[in-house]
Amino acid sequence: MAVNISSFTAWITIERARCPIYALKNTSPRDATCWIPSQEGKKFSVNWSNQYRDRPIYARLSIDGVVCSTHFMLDAWNYPHDSNAIGISYATTSDFTRRDFVFSAIQVTDDDAYLYTLDSPPAFGTIRLELWEADIEQVVQAPFQHRYGGEVLEGQVIHEMSKKAGAHQVKFGGEYVVPQATVNMVNGSRKGSAPLATFTFNYRPFDILLAGGIIPRPTQPKARVPGIKSEAVDDQIQDLEAQLASLRAQKRGSEGGSSSSRQKLKTHWGCDPRTGKAVQVIDLTDL
Structure with a gap:
């Protein structure tokens, strides 16, 4: 299932299967929010498309409050052969290495040193994609070059009394090597005072969403005599x-x-x- 705002569409895939969405709400013409059931230990991808590609777009993906990807989608007029859809399933760690996005259980402890997490818990449970109009200065076909200094999603520990206990977080998986790809290296910046579209996917384990009424409970079928219509x-x-x-x-x-x-x-x-x-x-x- 997917979420639509204007000509933009966004969706989540878990292990390459499109994830269902629940409680979809449009908080404004440019903002949409929904819930998805996360699956512990599963890799996932954040995907989006632009139906018309009538202008260049700057995209920023944040997971649990950490910016994990920034990239451009170029316009169809100047770049007709580019794709109108992008999927982001990893964070780059160097020119040759990546780490995948993985849903993971939150670690809990009874250590009083972590009591502070009761009042200020980490920002678990949110995947946010912002799409901005972009100003493009230069586009050069060149080998990919990683920009260092970004934050990393690692395992977090919270006190067992936290309301977040039992929920999931996102971690970067193990690092692996890939060939250095030749890509469009874009010099540009976002434009305007607000995004053209903001997609927010709140995630929790299936059982928590079911208990909270976010996922509707299935209706009980009428009893039938076995083997008889x-x-x-x-x-x-x-x-x-x-x-x-x-x-x-x-x-x-x-x-x-x-x-x-x-x-x-x-x-x-x-x-x-x-x-x-x-x-x-x-x-x-x-x-």
């Missing part, structure tokens, strides 16, 4: 009701006098107006 059950009920009525009528007839004075039951076939099916009708008017 409901239509067959209805037919059996009608047949048994007809037999019961016949037996009751016969009993009343046998109790009404001798065989010479009794009147025979009159039966004929008719149509049940509820179901349209043929049923046997017993005429009791003369009994």
Whole structure:
């Protein structure tokens, strides 16, 4: 499932499967927020697209309050062969290395040294993508060059009494080597006083979202006789009701006098107006 703002669309994939969204809310024409169920130990990707690419866009991705990626999507007029969709699943750590985004359990402790986390817990549980209009100064095809000095998402520890206990955080996974890619190295800056679109994906474990009413509970299906379809059950009920009525009528007839004075039951076939099916009708008017 995806979230749309104007010509922009954003969604989360977990292990390459698109993640469902819940409680979608547009807080303004340029802001949308929703909830997603996180999965411990699973890698994920933040994806977005621009349907028209009518102007260059500067994108900033923040996870748990840490800026994990900044990049540009160039306009279709000057760069018609570029893609109109981008997926971000990792943070770069050098020209040749990366670390993937991974949902992880929050570590808890009963150590009083961490009591401060009760009042000021870390900013767990939020993935935010901001899309700004951009001013482009220069675009050069060149080998990728990493910019050092960014923050890193590592495991956090909080006190066990924290309201965040039981929730998830995002960590950078293990570092791995990739070939140095040739990319568009863009010199530019964001433009304007506010983003064109802001997507906020709040994440928690499935059980927490279910308990909090964010994910609706499934309705209980009606009980059925194993191995028998409901239509067959209805037919059996009608047949048994007809037999019961016949037996009751016969009993009343046998109790009404001798065989010479009794009147025979009159039966004929008719149509049940509820179901349209043929049923046997017993005429009791003369009994």
